[in-house]
Amino acid sequence: MFTTLFLVFSTSSHRIGTRVLRGLCVNKTKLLVQKNIIVKSYVVPTYIKLYEKKGERSYSMSSLNVNEKIGIDIKLENENEDILPTTKKLKIEKSDDTVIIENCSDTGSVDPIIIKDISMIDETSNNNNDNNNNNNNDNDNLEENTDNNDASTSTNVKDDLGEGIQYRLRMKNVPKFASVKMIKDLLAKNGCGSLNVKKSPKWNYCFVQLKSREQQLEVIEKLKDVTLKNKAIIVTVDNITEKERQLLFDNKREANKERLLNEQGEQRSPEELLADQTTPLHRLPYSEQLKFKDDGIKKSLSTFRNKIKELTKDRYRPNWVAEEVESNLPCEVRTIISSPILEGYRNKCEFTIGKNLNGEKTVGFLLGAYKDGLNAVLEPEKSLNVSEVAKKIATAMQTYVRKSEYDVYDRKTKQGNWRLTSVRSQACGDIMIIVQFHPQGLTEDQINKEKLSLAEYFESLAKEERINLKSLLVQVYDGVSDCISDKYPYEVIYGDSFIHEEMMGCRFRISPRAFFQTNTLAAQVLYEKCSEYIKDLCNPDKPPPVLIDMCCGTGTIGICLSKALGNKIEKVIGIEICEEAVEDAKINATLNEIKNSEYILGPVEKNLRALNNYNNSTAGTVIAIVDPPRAGVHKNVIKALRNCQAIDYFLYISCDYNLATQNFIDLCRPSTNAFTGIPFKPVRAVGVDLFPHAKQVELLIEFHRDENYSTNES
Numbered sequence: 001m002f003t004t005l006f007l008v009f010s011t012s013s014h015r016i017g018t019r020v021l022r023g024l025c026v027n028k029t030k031l032l033v034q035k036n037i038i039v040k041s042y043v044v045p046t047y048i049k050l051y052e053k054k055g056e057r058s059y060s061m062s063s064l065n066v067n068e069k070i071g072i073d074i075k076l077e078n079e080n081e082d083i084l085p086t087t088k089k090l091k092i093e094k095s096d097d098t099v100i101i102e103n104c105s106d107t108g109s110v111d112p113i114i115i116k117d118i119s120m121i122d123e124t125s126n127n128n129n130d131n132n133n134n135n136n137n138d139n140d141n142l143e144e145n146t147d148n149n150d151a152s153t154s155t156n157v158k159d160d161l162g163e164g165i166q167y168r169l170r171m172k173n174v175p176k177f178a179s180v181k182m183i184k185d186l187l188a189k190n191g192c193g194s195l196n197v198k199k200s201p202k203w204n205y206c207f208v209q210l211k212s213r214e215q216q217l218e219v220i221e222k223l224k225d226v227t228l229k230n231k232a233i234i235v236t237v238d239n240i241t242e243k244e245r246q247l248l249f250d251n252k253r254e255a256n257k258e259r260l261l262n263e264q265g266e267q268r269s270p271e272e273l274l275a276d277q278t279t280p281l282h283r284l285p286y287s288e289q290l291k292f293k294d295d296g297i298k299k300s301l302s303t304f305r306n307k308i309k310e311l312t313k314d315r316y317r318p319n320w321v322a323e324e325v326e327s328n329l330p331c332e333v334r335t336i337i338s339s340p341i342l343e344g345y346r347n348k349c350e351f352t353i354g355k356n357l358n359g360e361k362t363v364g365f366l367l368g369a370y371k372d373g374l375n376a377v378l379e380p381e382k383s384l385n386v387s388e389v390a391k392k393i394a395t396a397m398q399t400y401v402r403k404s405e406y407d408v409y410d411r412k413t414k415q416g417n418w419r420l421t422s423v424r425s426q427a428c429g430d431i432m433i434i435v436q437f438h439p440q441g442l443t444e445d446q447i448n449k450e451k452l453s454l455a456e457y458f459e460s461l462a463k464e465e466r467i468n469l470k471s472l473l474v475q476v477y478d479g480v481s482d483c484i485s486d487k488y489p490y491e492v493i494y495g496d497s498f499i500h501e502e503m504m505g506c507r508f509r510i511s512p513r514a515f516f517q518t519n520t521l522a523a524q525v526l527y528e529k530c531s532e533y534i535k536d537l538c539n540p541d542k543p544p545p546v547l548i549d550m551c552c553g554t555g556t557i558g559i560c561l562s563k564a565l566g567n568k569i570e571k572v573i574g575i576e577i578c579e580e581a582v583e584d585a586k587i588n589a590t591l592n593e594i595k596n597s598e599y600i601l602g603p604v605e606k607n608l609r610a611l612n613n614y615n616n617s618t619a620g621t622v623i624a625i626v627d628p629p630r631a632g633v634h635k636n637v638i639k640a641l642r643n644c645q646a647i648d649y650f651l652y653i654s655c656d657y658n659l660a661t662q663n664f665i666d667l668c669r670p671s672t673n674a675f676t677g678i679p680f681k682p683v684r685a686v687g688v689d690l691f692p693h694a695k696q697v698e699l700l701i702e703f704h705r706d707e708n709y710s711t712n713e714s
């Protein structure tokens with residue numbers, strides 16, 4: 001009865017990680033898994049998948065469900081009497097370096113199984129398996145391991161990686177919206193120090209880079225029992241050599257390239273492919289685009305209502321959820337407001353410098369992501385949302401780069417110098433250009449010479465083309481990210497280090513790192529809507545309101561609203577994480593004669609004293625407004641809002657309503673130990689289209705304190 005079994009062990013949710021164990025079933029008396037150093041920190045798995053190899057490349061899968069900590073039931077989905085009985089009870093014992101799983105089934109008809117000499121590899125080292133429940137991925141995993149399934153040759157592959165080993169950990173159960181910063185903070189908070197983290201917004205996992213095996217083990221230990229957004233973090237070792245990493249990456253790229261090219265057939269021209277990528281709704285008439293966005297908003301708000309319904313099943317149910325409404329919407333949702341400008345509306349574009357399909361140096365957009373295998377750059381000539389002046393600058397940069405003695409940066413070989421050009425072209429005419437350059441060992445003199453030449457080139461272009469170039473900056477960057485780095489400095493090589501924009505009769509200074517809404521004219525419509533909502537909330541018989549502008553950027557919302565209300569605001573308090581933006585906000589308040597303002601630098605979740613100050617205020621109204629990044633705000637912000645008795649009104653502006661839904665839920669859910677204070681209720685909502693031809697839309701929701709809550713609660 002010899003057979004080869006593959007086991008996927010997953011630990012209990014609050015413990016370490018998942019591993020693939022590859023082994024040889026010797027006979028059916030005992031299942032023995034010899035552990036290596038990594039398994040040291042393992043606890044008894046709660047979830048096991050067992051694969052039985054049938055022939056060269058065929059596998060069947062069985063589920064082994066853990067029965068508490070002392071045993072597991074085996075249920076063979078693909079039953080094979082020769083190998084395992086239909087259902088087995090297995091007992092698990094573990095010592096420091098061994099896990100023994102033996103049959104304790106009372107049928108006793110078949111002896112326990114022994115699997116020994118098992119080599120252990122990381123489940124994730126050779127594939128993209130992020131989901132233990134994904135059979136395909138598990139099978140992929142096995143496919144990759146079949147070459148070496150003879151237990152006698154087993155080794156801990158991660159110890160034999162040889163040269164260029166990268167000590168990595170894969171952290172799973174990380175919310176997609178979690179930023180690198182959020183994860184770094186979590187690591188630092190748990191005593192792991194400042195570590196390098198790699199994460200894409202599409203991943204529900206991330207990689208943590210370490211210097212040694214010892215550090216790796218230390219971090220694993222420190223991350224035991226750590227949770228993020230209420231989910232236990234699962235950590236697995238994911239060591240890899242640079243060569244292996246590149247190979248995996250190349251293979252994946254090739255596969256993706258094939259997939260992308262075959263997906264829609266070859267009928268689409270590269271320009272169409274790019275248009276579908278950057279402006280996926282461009283084929284629809286604008287009225288249909290608006291309907292698409294309106295429907296999306298309504299669907300998401302209906303989900304939000306259902307969620308609150310669910311949470312209030314056995315307890316107080318607020319009126320806005322209890323009432324039967326055909327639309328199932330939580331509040332009045334007004335028709336989406338269109339953008340006053342449909343084309344060329346983007347005031348910020350980041351162009352990649354690379355090679356086009358003919359191998360010529362080009363400045364434009366990447367056709368597909370580099371990781372997807374399509375790394376040709378296409379000129380933005382036909383891009384609907386790029387302004388004419390930004391196109392002109394991209395073309396000029398391309399001309400410059402084509403003549404340059406330096407090559408464009410190659411994302412694969414990491415050779416070459418010219419990397420990116422970012423163009424800010426504000427509605428008022430101000431232009432900022434940032435050029436990113438890889439030093440590649442050039443001397444300071446060589447780099448300075450290049451900066452000088454670039455400055456002369458753009459200065460004369462600005463004169464010839466009547467471009468209001470206010471700021472030209474260079475970032476010398478030798479990192480790997482494909483974006484303008486937040487950490488590396490900028491050097492001003494022409495003009496100032498900032499530009500200006502005008503909106504709602506106000507003027508704003510914008511520094512290179514500061515956020516500014518990408519469609520100025522539509523943002524003005526959005527802010528006008530906010531001021532309309534706020535005017536309705538202001539009681540003329542009461543003292544003027546205090547406005548708390550969370551994630552205030554350069555101070556736009558607070559300043560515009562203050563002006564729109566005829567400066568009848570008691571005070572504007574802005575909280576913002578980006579230092580340059582806070583500096584801008586302070587200057588902008590002065591520029592616009594807003595005297596009663598205060599700006600706080602730091603994450604809003606850690607700077608809520610602005611709210612606490614008003615906790616017992618009985619004077620005027622306090623209105624909070626938040627316009628957070630895509631992922632929404634930290635739940636502590638919502639907690640503080642609920643607990644701040646002075647705040648009866650809250651405006652939420654979201655550019656990703658699906659991601660913000662959790663914030664809406666936490667704001668409106670019945671009081672719990674975690675979310676104290678009287679909940680809010682949605683009162684009205686409206687979408688404003690800041691992104692014609694793209695899928696995003698801004699959603700403004702007005703929330704009020706649910707005044708019926710305490711009296712109705714049973």
Ligand SMILES: C[S@@+](CC[C@H](N)C(=O)[O-])C[C@H]1O[C@@H](n2cnc3c(N)ncnc32)[C@H](O)[C@@H]1O
Pocket residue numbers: 514515516517550551552553554555556557575576577578581602603604605627628629630
């Ligand atoms: C969508 S922008 C809105 C900016 C501004 N309200 C406006 O309309 O121009 C989000 C802003 O939140 C800031 N931000 C991101 N995370 C933050 C945090 N945890 N605390 C405070 N500000 C944050 C960003 O730097 C950015 O300026």
